[in-house]
Structure formats: structure tokens, C-alpha cells
Amino acid sequence: xxxxxxxxLVELSGRWLGGRMEVYKFLKSRWADEMVSKGSxxxxxxxxxxxxxxxxxGQYDPRDSTYWFQPGDVTVLMTDGSGLARRxxxxxxxxxxxxxxTFTKDSVINFSTLAMIYxxxxxxxxxxxxxxxxxxxxxxxxxxxxxEAFGTxxxxxxxxxxxxxxxxxxxxKPHEMMTIDEVGDGGEVFVKRPEFKWQDEFRFVWNILxxxxxPWFIELPEIKPLxxxxx
Numbered sequence: 001x002x003x004x005x006x007x008x009l010v011e012l013s014g015r016w017l018g019g020r021m022e023v024y025k026f027l028k029s030r031w032a033d034e035m036v037s038k039g040s041x042x043x044x045x046x047x048x049x050x051x052x053x054x055x056x057x058g059q060y061d062p063r064d065s066t067y068w069f070q071p072g073d074v075t076v077l078m079t080d081g082s083g084l085a086r087r088x089x090x091x092x093x094x095x096x097x098x099x100x101x102t103f104t105k106d107s108v109i110n111f112s113t114l115a116m117i118y119x120x121x122x123x124x125x126x127x128x129x130x131x132x133x134x135x136x137x138x139x140x141x142x143x144x145x146x147x148e149a150f151g152t153x154x155x156x157x158x159x160x161x162x163x164x165x166x167x168x169x170x171x172x173k174p175h176e177m178m179t180i181d182e183v184g185d186g187g188e189v190f191v192k193r194p195e196f197k198w199q200d201e202f203r204f205v206w207n208i209l210x211x212x213x214x215p216w217f218i219e220l221p222e223i224k225p226l227x228x229x230x231x
Contacts, residue, residue: 021122021146021147021148021202022143022144022145022146022147023120023121023122023143023144023147023202024120024121024122024123024124024141024142024143024144024230025120025121025141025142025143025144026121026128026129026132026133026138026141027138027141027142028137028138028139028140029139029140031140032140032141032142032229033140035142035227036142036224036227036228036229037224038219038221038224039219039220039221039222039223039224039227040217040218040219041118041154041158041217041218041219041220041223042215042216042217042218043116043117043118043154043159043204043206043215043216043218044116044117044118044119044215045114045115045116045117045215070105070106070107070108070109071103071107071109072103072105072107073103073104073105074102074103075100075101075102075103076100076101076102076103077098077099077100077101078094078098078099078100078101079094079098080093080094080095080096080098082094082098084101111188113188113189114207115189115205115206115207116205116206116215116216117189117203117204117205118154118203118204119199119201119202119203119204120144120147120201120202120203120204121199121200121201121202122169122200122201122202123200124141124143124230128198128200129141129231131198140229140230140231141229141230141231142227142228142229142230143227143228143229143230144226144227145226145227145228146226147167147202147204148167149226150204150223150226151165151204152165153220153222153223153226154204154220154223155206157222158216158218158220159216159218165204165205165206166190166205167202167203167204167205168190168202168203169190169200169201169202169203170190170191170192170196170201170202170203171190171191171192172191172192172193172194172196172197173191173193173194174193174194189203189205190203190205
């Protein structure tokens with residue numbers, strides 16, 4: 001693989017195992033077979049997580065990858081490089097001294113991230129496996145032995161084709177506790193409500209352009225050495 005270094009393409013934080021972070025993909029057995037034998041992977045969209053799947057505590061969360069808050073009667077100074085500027089005026093140079101923005105008690109700020117997401121879990125346990133089977137009919141599990149290498153290969157050799165890529169464990173807290181600086185670069189995609197904490201989720205995220213929403217079905221034999229079938 002040529003081009004940018006792994007370090008410049010991947011942002012990883014969390015629990016490292018010997019310099020590598022292992023993550024676990026729970027899925028149906030037939031898809032696990034395809035994954036380990038062919039390197040087949042389906043990468044879904046952030047909008048899919050907001051579609052009601054009829055499963056309590058499952059995937060569905062209407063607030064997934066969104067940021068919503070009411071600032072109240074306040075004037076905020078939008079300065080160059082601030083979280084507010086990065087979301088409301090991306091790529092725009094804000095004049096020296098900033099721009100005052102006045103909100104009222106009825107003002108609402110609502111951001112929604114458009115991205116491709118590949119979800120795994122940070123750890124494996126029999127209890128988590130049983131819950132995944134009950135909620136998602138996931139009767140198989142594949143270990144990705146090096147999350148950094150996996151994400152980089154997909155980013156460079158798959159459909160993302162160099163798109164901005166980030167990956168890290170999900171943080172669980174009420175969305176209203178996020179700050180504007182946290183979501184300045186789309187950080188809301190890595191925050192989920194506390195009731196989903198049982199998933200211990202790790203996300204690979206690729207930004208996409210409006211109008212290009214839709215799952216990617218890819219086959220990359222290059223990832224096969226990074227995969228181990230757990231059951």
C-alpha cells in the first residue's frame with residue numbers, strides 16, 4: 001500500500017493489545033463465512049441506525065450520529081477554527097475577532113452526520129455473544145486482530161478511496177451533554193446514549209458526500225490475514 005502513512009490515515013484510541021487493538025464483529029454465520037473466506041464486508045450508513053428496527057435496545061436510535069441542543073437566549077462568538085465555525089461554516093475563514101451569533105430561547109441547533117459506519121465490539125464475552133444473538137440473531141463472531149490495519153486497508157483499497165477516516169471506541173452519554181467543540185468535526189458519530197453501553201461498540205467511520213448515501217458491499221481478500229473466526 002502506498003500513499004499516506006497509516007498514522008496519518010487512522011486515529012485510534014482505547015485499549016491496545018501488544019500495540020494492536022483487537023475488535024470483534026458479531027454477525028450471522030453465513031456472513032461470517034463470507035467474511036473470513038473472501039474478505040466480504042458490508043459497511044452501512046449512519047442513516048440506517050436511525051431507522052426503527054423494532055428491537056428494544058438493538059440498533060435503532062433516532063439520535064444516532066446527531067447533535068441537538070437549545071442554547072437559549074445567548075450570544076455566542078463564532079471564532080475561526082471553533083467547533084461552531086467548523087459545522088456552520090466549514091472551510092470558511094472567519095474574520096479576526098469572530099462573528100457574534102445571537103440565539104433566542106426557541107433556537108435549535110441540529111447536526112446530522114452523513115457517514116459510512118462499520119460497527120464492532122471492543123471486547124468479547126459469552127454474555128455479550130448471547131445478547132448479540134438474542135437482539136440481532138448474530139450466531140457467529142469474527143475477531144479482527146488489528147483494527148488499525150483493517151481500517152487502513154479498507155480505506156485505501158476499498159470504496160472509501162481516500163475519504164477521511166477515523167476509528168475509535170464509542171462514548172456513552174446523553175447527547176445533550178456533548179459540547180459544540182466535541183461535534184465540530186463530526187464527533188457525534190462516536191457518541192451513543194447510555195442504554196446502548198452493553199454493546200461496547202467500536203466504530204470505523206468514513207465521511208461521504210450528500211447524495212452518495214447507501215451501503216457498500218466490498219470484497220477485499222487483503223483483510224483475510226487479519227480475521228479469526230471465534231465461533
